[in-house]
Amino acid sequence: MTHLARIERDALCATFADVGPQAPTLCSPWSAADLAAHLVLRERRPDLAPGIWLPALAARTERGMREYAAKPWPELVDLVRSGPPVWSPARVPSVDDTVNFVELFVHHEDVLRGDETPGPRRELSTRETAAVWKALTRSARLMFRRSPVGVVLETPQGQRLQARATDGDAVVLRGAPAELLLAAYGRRRVAELEEVGDHAAVQALWAAPTGLG
Incomplete structure (x- = not known):
C-alpha cells in the first residue's frame, strides 16, 4: 500500500502542474514556485533549513529558496515529487509519513485555497481523513x-x-x-x-x- 506522504506528495505535484509557478498561496507573498522551493530546501539542504525557524539564519535560507524558485517549473516540481534524497532517514516510508505528511497536506491546501475562499477543494479518502485526525490528536x-x-x-x-x-x-x-x-x-x-x-x-x-x- 502506498504510504500517505507519497500520496499527498503526488497530489500536490499534480496541483502544482495545474496551477503553474505564479499561482497565489496562503503563504503570501509566496507564489507556488516559492512554496515548492521551500519544500525542496527543507528536504535537501539541511545546512540552510534552520533559517526557516531562526531569524538570524533567514537571509541564507531565502537566498537558497530564490535559487530553487528560479529553476524551470517542471524541474522544480520534479524535485518536490522525487521526495527526500537517498541519504535522508525520510526515505523510509514510516519516517516520511511522520515527518512530511502534515507538512505536505497543509501546504497543498495553501495552494488549493490560494484565492482565500474558505471551504474544501477536494474529497479526501477515509484513510487520509483518519490520518489528519490522528495528526490533530498529536x-x-x-x-x-x-x-x-x-x-x-x-x-x-x-x-x-x-x-x-x-x-x-x-x-x-x-x-x-x-x-x-x-x-x-x-x-x-x-x-x-x-x-x-x-x-x-x-x-x-x-x-x-x-x-x-
Whole structure:
C-alpha cells in the first residue's frame, strides 16, 4: 500500500502542474514556485533549513529558496515529487509519513485555497481523513497552547478532542478533520468551521496566535 506522504506528495505535484509557478498561496507573498522551493530546501539542504525557524539564519535560507524558485517549473516540481534524497532517514516510508505528511497536506491546501475562499477543494479518502485526525490528536494541544480560553475540536462523526483546557470559557470548533487542522495551523480564514461559544470567548481564541510560531 502506498504510504500517505507519497500520496499527498503526488497530489500536490499534480496541483502544482495545474496551477503553474505564479499561482497565489496562503503563504503570501509566496507564489507556488516559492512554496515548492521551500519544500525542496527543507528536504535537501539541511545546512540552510534552520533559517526557516531562526531569524538570524533567514537571509541564507531565502537566498537558497530564490535559487530553487528560479529553476524551470517542471524541474522544480520534479524535485518536490522525487521526495527526500537517498541519504535522508525520510526515505523510509514510516519516517516520511511522520515527518512530511502534515507538512505536505497543509501546504497543498495553501495552494488549493490560494484565492482565500474558505471551504474544501477536494474529497479526501477515509484513510487520509483518519490520518489528519490522528495528526490533530498529536499536535492540537501544542497548536492551541496560547489560547486564553478552552478549545474543543469536534467532527461531524462525533470525534472529540480537548485541544486546550482552562478554568473559564471554552469554544467548540466543529468541522471536518482537514478544516480543524487548517485552523490549528493558522489558516482559520479559509477553514469551514462552526464556532460554538460565547462571542467574547471566540474573539479571544482567534486573537491569540495558533500554530507553531
